[in-house]
Amino acid sequence: MKFFAEIIKDGFLTLKLNKMRTGLAILGIVIGIGSVIALMSIGEASKKSVQNQIQSLGANLLTISPGSQSQGMVRGAAGGRTTLTSEDASALEAKKFSAIKTVSPEYSSRTQVISSQSNTNTQVYGVTQNYQTVHKVTLSSGQFISENDLTANSKVAVLGPTVVEDLFGDSSFNPIGQSIKINGQSFQVIGVTKAKGGSGMSNQDDQIYIPLSVAQKQVFGVKYLSAISLEAISQEEMTRAMNQAGYFLLERHKITDTTKADFTIRSQADIMSAMTSVSGTLTGLLSGVAAISLIVGGIGIMNIMLVTVTERTREIGLRKALGAKKKAIIYQFLVESVILTFSGGMIGILAGILTAFVYAQLNSSLFAISVSSIFLAFFVSVAIGIVFGWYPAKRASALQPIEALRYE
Amino acid sequence: MKNIIDLKNISKIYTTEAGKTIALDNVSFNVKTGEFVAIMGPSGSGKSTLMHILGAIDIPTSGTYLLDGENVENLDDDQLADIRNRKIGFVFQAFNLLPRTTVLQNVILPMKYGNVPEENREPIAKKFLTLVGLQDRLSHTSNQISGGQQQRVAIARALVMNPAIILADEPTGNIASSQAEEVMAIFQKLNDDGHTIIMITHEPDIAQHSKRIIILKDGQIVSDQLNYQYRI
Numbered sequence: 001m002k003f004f005a006e007i008i009k010d011g012f013l014t015l016k017l018n019k020m021r022t023g024l025a026i027l028g029i030v031i032g033i034g035s036v037i038a039l040m041s042i043g044e045a046s047k048k049s050v051q052n053q054i055q056s057l058g059a060n061l062l063t064i065s066p067g068s069q070s071q072g073m074v075r076g077a078a079g080g081r082t083t084l085t086s087e088d089a090s091a092l093e094a095k096k097f098s099a100i101k102t103v104s105p106e107y108s109s110r111t112q113v114i115s116s117q118s119n120t121n122t123q124v125y126g127v128t129q130n131y132q133t134v135h136k137v138t139l140s141s142g143q144f145i146s147e148n149d150l151t152a153n154s155k156v157a158v159l160g161p162t163v164v165e166d167l168f169g170d171s172s173f174n175p176i177g178q179s180i181k182i183n184g185q186s187f188q189v190i191g192v193t194k195a196k197g198g199s200g201m202s203n204q205d206d207q208i209y210i211p212l213s214v215a216q217k218q219v220f221g222v223k224y225l226s227a228i229s230l231e232a233i234s235q236e237e238m239t240r241a242m243n244q245a246g247y248f249l250l251e252r253h254k255i256t257d258t259t260k261a262d263f264t265i266r267s268q269a270d271i272m273s274a275m276t277s278v279s280g281t282l283t284g285l286l287s288g289v290a291a292i293s294l295i296v297g298g299i300g301i302m303n304i305m306l307v308t309v310t311e312r313t314r315e316i317g318l319r320k321a322l323g324a325k326k327k328a329i330i331y332q333f334l335v336e337s338v339i340l341t342f343s344g345g346m347i348g349i350l351a352g353i354l355t356a357f358v359y360a361q362l363n364s365s366l367f368a369i370s371v372s373s374i375f376l377a378f379f380v381s382v383a384i385g386i387v388f389g390w391y392p393a394k395r396a397s398a399l400q401p402i403e404a405l406r407y408e
Numbered sequence: 409m410k411n412i413i414d415l416k417n418i419s420k421i422y423t424t425e426a427g428k429t430i431a432l433d434n435v436s437f438n439v440k441t442g443e444f445v446a447i448m449g450p451s452g453s454g455k456s457t458l459m460h461i462l463g464a465i466d467i468p469t470s471g472t473y474l475l476d477g478e479n480v481e482n483l484d485d486d487q488l489a490d491i492r493n494r495k496i497g498f499v500f501q502a503f504n505l506l507p508r509t510t511v512l513q514n515v516i517l518p519m520k521y522g523n524v525p526e527e528n529r530e531p532i533a534k535k536f537l538t539l540v541g542l543q544d545r546l547s548h549t550s551n552q553i554s555g556g557q558q559q560r561v562a563i564a565r566a567l568v569m570n571p572a573i574i575l576a577d578e579p580t581g582n583i584a585s586s587q588a589e590e591v592m593a594i595f596q597k598l599n600d601d602g603h604t605i606i607m608i609t610h611e612p613d614i615a616q617h618s619k620r621i622i623i624l625k626d627g628q629i630v631s632d633q634l635n636y637q638y639r640i
């Protein structure tokens with residue numbers, strides 16, 4: 001250990017003597033490691049933000065939707081979409097399965113909504129009071145659909161903030177007590193949900209909630225459901241909840257062949273993995289580019305080390321004349337090259353974190369550090385030093401003292 | 409007196425595309441403890457080759473070489489390195505100090521390769537730097553001191569491993585004549601203290617500091633005489 005401590009100390013001294021060259025040599029490694037860290041951290045952050053977004057949709061959420069996963073082309077047929085009913089949902093709830101906490105039957109459809117001032121086309125959800133807990137809906141004012149509203153078939157509605165803005169011209173407008181028309185029928189606004197953000201299909205701010213019974217019987221005239229959402233009692237129990245609900249529904253629907261099931265159960269994990277795989281591919285691709293720049297950086301180190309060996313032929317010869325064995329010379333040059341790549345790696349890690357941080361600030365997105373990438377960078381930079389330092393070190397050690405001393 | 413150097417029928421033949429060059433032709437001689445030998449000869453006489461073989465940085469084509477009782481034949485690079493480290497103190501014409509490195513560190517260098525315990529290195533280095541009169545230049549770097557001083561550092565470096573022999577290759581060739589005298593005075597003092605010295609030179613008045621002069625010509629010894637004009 002002492003032997004290496006000494007070589008390392010000498011290595012630092014030698015590299016300090018040639019600051020310019022040392023700086024240029026490590027630049028390639030700094031850029032390589034820095035971009036790996038930056039990309040992986042940005043990737044990590046985007047993965048986290050997707051996770052957060054999905055978590056916000058409701059933790060431990062399972063969604064049963066009508067129609068089969070495996071029917072392929074036929075799947076789109078409308079008839080296949082009517083297989084889930086309110087009775088399925090009530091039976092599921094009545095069973096009180098150990099892994100299932102809450103059952104939320106839902107019917108949703110896009111329709112025209114009119115207020116006294118304006119109109120919009122939005123997604124209307126027929127829900128029960130359970131929807132609020134399963135999907136973690138929070139209100140900025142008023143209240144959510146209650147059990148009473150369902151039994152009394154009350155024509156009440158809870159609006160998302162985007163709908164409020166579309167219908168009343170201003171999202172800060174308090175619409176509670178106002179009357180709106182959904183599919184031609186009058187509803188009284190009783191609550192407004194808090195803005196959650198999100199976009200596209202899953203924009204929960206652009207939705208209206210009304211009692212399920214009213215939606216099915218009076219507004220849309222259907223008997224089936226578009227989905228049943230389940231909340232499992234915990235993340236670990238998701239699979240069990242999925243099985244309990246799945247086998248129960250198969251039995252209820254008198255289906256013995258699981259591949260012919262007329263419904264599909266998906267967990268958050270499925271959706272999450274689909275969403276993260278996209279950003280994962282991108283991160284992988286960019287990391288590949290960064291890896292190439294690392295190799296280029298490594299070759300740069302090798303180049304500098306070879307120049308160093310040639311430049312220091314006399315010194316190597318002298319050291320050998322004074323009694324340096326092959327190993328001592330190999331270690332000396334290997335250690336120098338590892339110091340180069342290692343310090344390049346350290347600076348690169350800092351630069352990468354800084355880049356990811358600045359990126360997060362500029363895009364007002366999440367900032368996360370990919371810890372695994374730091375460990376990776378650490379070992380990769382050392383490995384590059386050894387791999388690309390080996391050849392120059394070997395060449396230095398093979399120099400004959402007599403040649404070296406003659407060299408001018 | 410014991411033989412420190414025992415050369416028997418040493419030949420060195422370089423084979424190049426142009427043909428064979430005989431650098432040393434059947435050279436034999438002994439050097440005993442406490443001698444101060446000057447090796448002289450015109451350029452191309454083989455004196456540098458002889459120096460390299462004596463210094464175990466080159467191996468002869470044929471012949472035997474016993475250095476302080478150890479046979480320097482059939483040794484691999486690492487074993488030769490070890491022999492050089494323990495038995496030989498080199499003083500080169502071009503000093504060959506590590507650039508931009510302190511005087512003290514330069515002198516410590518052979519001890520690093522010789523596994524001298526770390527705590528002993530500095531005291532030993534300081535002792536020999538005092539001997540050559542550079543005790544107040546310890547933290548100067550090698551390019552901050554004069555040629556004569558650099559050569560004195562090199563002499564201190566040659567002494568730290570307590571070698572059997574000091575090999576000096578044109579030690580005054582690169583320094584001003586006033587400083588050359590200082591350097592030679594150190595060699596003489598070392599010899600008086602019992603060190604065995606072999607010195608290559610082509611300057612007759614430098615050779616006069618030695619006790620024995622060997623003259624080479626075309627790879628052969630043409631003269632090997634005690635130097636009666638040895639200056640005291």
